[in-house]
Amino acid sequence: MLQTTKRPDSPVSIIGAGIAGAWQALLFAQAGHAVTLHERGDEAMTDATSHWAGGMLAPYCEAEIAEPIISRLGLRSLDLWRRELPDTPFNGSLVVAHPRERNDFERFARMTEHHRRLDAAGLAALEPSLEGRFRDALFFPAEGHVEPRRVLPKLHERIKAAGGTIKFGSDVSASELDGIVIDCRGIAARDEEPELRGVKGEMILIETDEVQLARPVRLIHPRWPLYVIPRENGLFMLGATSIEAEDTGVSVRSALELLGAAYTVHPAFGEARILEFGSGLRPAFPDNLPRIGIRDRRISVNGLYRHGFLIAPALAELTLAFVERGQIDNEVMQCA
Numbered sequence: 001m002l003q004t005t006k007r008p009d010s011p012v013s014i015i016g017a018g019i020a021g022a023w024q025a026l027l028f029a030q031a032g033h034a035v036t037l038h039e040r041g042d043e044a045m046t047d048a049t050s051h052w053a054g055g056m057l058a059p060y061c062e063a064e065i066a067e068p069i070i071s072r073l074g075l076r077s078l079d080l081w082r083r084e085l086p087d088t089p090f091n092g093s094l095v096v097a098h099p100r101e102r103n104d105f106e107r108f109a110r111m112t113e114h115h116r117r118l119d120a121a122g123l124a125a126l127e128p129s130l131e132g133r134f135r136d137a138l139f140f141p142a143e144g145h146v147e148p149r150r151v152l153p154k155l156h157e158r159i160k161a162a163g164g165t166i167k168f169g170s171d172v173s174a175s176e177l178d179g180i181v182i183d184c185r186g187i188a189a190r191d192e193e194p195e196l197r198g199v200k201g202e203m204i205l206i207e208t209d210e211v212q213l214a215r216p217v218r219l220i221h222p223r224w225p226l227y228v229i230p231r232e233n234g235l236f237m238l239g240a241t242s243i244e245a246e247d248t249g250v251s252v253r254s255a256l257e258l259l260g261a262a263y264t265v266h267p268a269f270g271e272a273r274i275l276e277f278g279s280g281l282r283p284a285f286p287d288n289l290p291r292i293g294i295r296d297r298r299i300s301v302n303g304l305y306r307h308g309f310l311i312a313p314a315l316a317e318l319t320l321a322f323v324e325r326g327q328i329d330n331e332v333m334q335c336a
């Protein structure tokens with residue numbers, strides 16, 4: 001059972017209210033710490049990479065390219081999402097391929113676990129809109145997805161309900177804060193983490209009521225895992241490129257690829273309205289793995305790369321276990 005009594009002797013300041021900082025703040029507040037979460041942007045969170053994310057909670061699909069540590073943190077995080085936000089949809093996810101990507105589709109099936117192969121009829125039974133579109137599909141039933149722009153405010157509300165304070169418009173640096181400081185500034189932490197780089201991810205938001213999907217659909221693509229994620233009210237997010245560049249905006253080439261992927265999934269997307277083009281910089285270390293850095297009472301949580309929503313809960317649990325019990329996770333933590 002989580003403690004809810006405040007511990008006034010252990011103030012915890014968290015910098016950055018993106019997905020990393022929000023989960024840190026939530027678990028520390030629930031454990032009774034006097035938490036203040038500082039965010040330099042406003043409630044809309046448009047400055048955060050998290051604002052632009054797909055929000056897929058897909059540890060099994062990600063195992064195709066990610067290290068085992070991502071699966072470990074991801075699987076634990078699924079439990080934490082279920083515990084804290086029980087209405088998180090866990091409808092699974094689908095992987096499909098154009099016939100010319102058949103070999104890559106089979107490779108994806110070999111490299112991943114916990115999926116079922118569906119034939120065309122099975123796919124149509126699960127997603128009626130996809131009837132007749134693909135000859136088969138991989139179904140990962142245990143995966144989930146969240147809508148970042150809805151889930152961040154929900155987490156912020158839960159932090160306040162647990163006794164934490166959130167200060168928007170609060171641009172702070174660790175040196176001006178007392179007590180334990182947890183730096184979750186994402187790419188902005190490069191002033192102290194020179195190894196950090198931004199990996200650009202582009203997305204497009206479209207709207208149509210011609211297609212209904214209950215779960216993310218990934219389309220095997222030679223360069224990037226492209227996907228269509230259903231949002232509420234007939235919206236769909238098309239994502240995401242992965243480009244070693246730190247500019248903003250969406251290139252024509254990326255837009256063509258993202259829109260082409262949607263059109264391959266269903267031609268009715270050709271009639272959808274484009275609502276938004278956007279991009280975010282995924283904060284990544286050279287090994288693309290997350291890192292909890294510990295220096296006295298200063299902790300940094302960064303490098304969540306393409307897995308922020310998938311792994312932020314488990315990273316917060318590890319940080320809390322370190323602060324409360326001195327527990328070290330050698331795979332993720334680096335102590336100065």
Ligand SMILES: Cc1cc2nc3c(=O)[nH]c(=O)nc-3n(C[C@H](O)[C@H](O)[C@H](O)COP(=O)(O)OP(=O)(O)OC[C@H]3O[C@@H](n4cnc5c(N)ncnc54)[C@H](O)[C@@H]3O)c2cc1C
Pocket residue numbers: 015016017018019020021038039040041045047048049050051052053054055056057170171172173184185186187188189200201202203239240241279280281282283302303304305306307308309310311
């Ligand atoms: C297109 C795209 C799709 C993605 N899809 C997925 C997905 O499906 N699943 C998944 O798990 N991940 C996904 N990701 C990755 C995920 O978005 C990132 O890993 C995650 O957002 C990183 O979160 P963060 O909290 O570390 O950083 P951020 O979200 O950037 O948050 C950092 C915050 O710190 C604030 N800040 C900075 N400096 C200061 C300061 N001095 N004082 C106060 N506040 C400060 C910033 O304003 C910002 O709000 C995707 C990313 C992109 C770009």
